[in-house]
Amino acid sequence: MLPNNTDPHPTYFLLLGIPGLEAFYLEIAFIFFMVYVISVVGNLTLLFIIRIDRSLHEPMYMFLCMLSFVDLMLTSSTCPKMLAILWFNSHGIYFEACLTQMVFLHSFAIMESALLLAMAIDRYIAICNPLRYTSLLTKYLIVTIGLAAVIRAAALMVPLPFLIKRLPFCTANVIHHCYCEHMAVVKLACADTTFNNIYGIAVALLIVGLDLLFIIWSYVVILHAVFHLSSKEARRKALGTCASHICAILVFYVPVVLSSVVHRFGKNVPIHIHILLANVYLMLPPLINPIVYGVKTKQIRNRVTKLIKVNFIGFTKISSMVSNTCCICERNKTGS
Template sequence: MSDSNTTDLTNPFTFILLGIPGLEAAHVWISIPFCVIYLIAVLGNFTILFIVKREPSLHGPMYYFLCMLAITDLVLSTSTLPKMMSIFWFNSREIDFSACLTQMYFIHCFSTMESGIFVAMALDRYVAICHPLRHSTILTSPVVAKIGLAIVLRSGILVLPYPFLVRQWPYCRTNIIPHSYCEHIAVVKLSCADTRISSYYGLFVLFSVIGLDVFFIAVSYTQIIRAILCLPTKDARLKTFGTCSSHLCVILAFYIPDFFSSLTHRFGHNVPLHILVLIANVYLLVPALLHPIIYGVKTKQIRDRLLRLFTHKGT
């Protein structure tokens, strides 16, 4: 193993994931909250999918996008946590080079996809509040399907250069990744070539995709807030704003850790490595936990169906 870490690794057979560098002694303890978060996230997102599928009254644009978000969260968390647990529990740190590139693609593809879903959900709220009488004619099922397809294609195509660029770099320094999963920049930093194109392309995706998505979401909610303030009564304003509050909470839970994680990995040279890795793990796992909880508590239709389901089983 030591020889493979210092010789020519132009096409390394495996990478070695360290987990959370500097906290190896606490891996077992760290795994407990991570595992609990994952199990709750899986249960919560499958519950959302089950309720929406079971209830015909929920077969609308908002809930279709919510189902897309649940599937994305399941893929994101499942693409990282099982390998992470094998590192924490069994010290199984090796990952095949192709498997590493596949994991990298899934993580960044579905993260980008999740951002696109938030834009679609903001569009749905904008049409529902600003043009309520035209909502069913504007966001028809074919239109929702086309929006979903556009989100998937955009994410898949934009992230596709990541693994291809990583595959072409020579790895003659080490095959040890100081991370718990194959994060793009963490892998690129192992190369002994000039990898600025990978770093620049990653920043391009970060600012052009997520930056534009945040811009469109901000524009949508500016129009929504203007429409809410024009409502005649305080109760109507509070009720209408309540339908958007869950979406705003979910957006903050996703974008704030995303921007912080991406920028600190590139520019946070003074931030301890274990802090960077912990933030990156939290960014992938915690939103998947929070999304079904937030929507379950804040969305009356889902909350009522969930209570009815448990009440029916209890009787």
């Protein structure tokens, strides 16, 4: 129940978590925690490597750098609260904090989609206009594209808190989710939510529909250009440069589309399936992207290998020095 009947907005919401799977909360929390740690370490490693290696200061890696940052923010906007729910039964979240989380997670999801589109355009130029690649994708244009992604996300998401605040919440304040997802919050309102529903659907269609349409178009043109190459080796190499990006597209859009279809048409699907699919949509891209790009991109793979070797050699030297120091101390004690 709401603590203040005179206020149309609740002081706080209760995030239900994953109903039906309470007996497995510790196991699920451990999986989520490991996914979060690997995501943070992987994306920070990518950011660090691209930052220190000047040979990676190219358009493709600049976009990858932006994608890693967005992935970090996307997973960090939801995972800590989900872990608090699963581990410590900390279900409460203040109304304003809920709206803030909602804006951030949806904004970063929109930015991710925009960056995947930008990376598709990058691959299109690299394969179809290789001689003009660096002259077309200048640093100024890359920064402009990044700012455009941020501005578009902000323009679409800033209205959300105001659309929510205009709604009264009479009795219910329990959100059937692990985080403050827009439609899950709207369902609690005791007023006409038609405009909110239309706005949510319109934004989803605009982002998923248009971005994905342009991505598909760019790859149709890319494939047309690739299959007209005379050399089989050239075709293989050209397609190889797109493999990581195609994986990133599938990892992001397949869970989004699947979650949307289940949400709209799967009325008989258990609620915990809905929630788990929504979590996959937010947690999988930040986990998979750094792994895929780290494995498939030779420059990044070599740099990571070199970094590990340097750290291992340094650790071995320090261990050897400590061991030798201990041996000298023992000899001195014995001699005295």
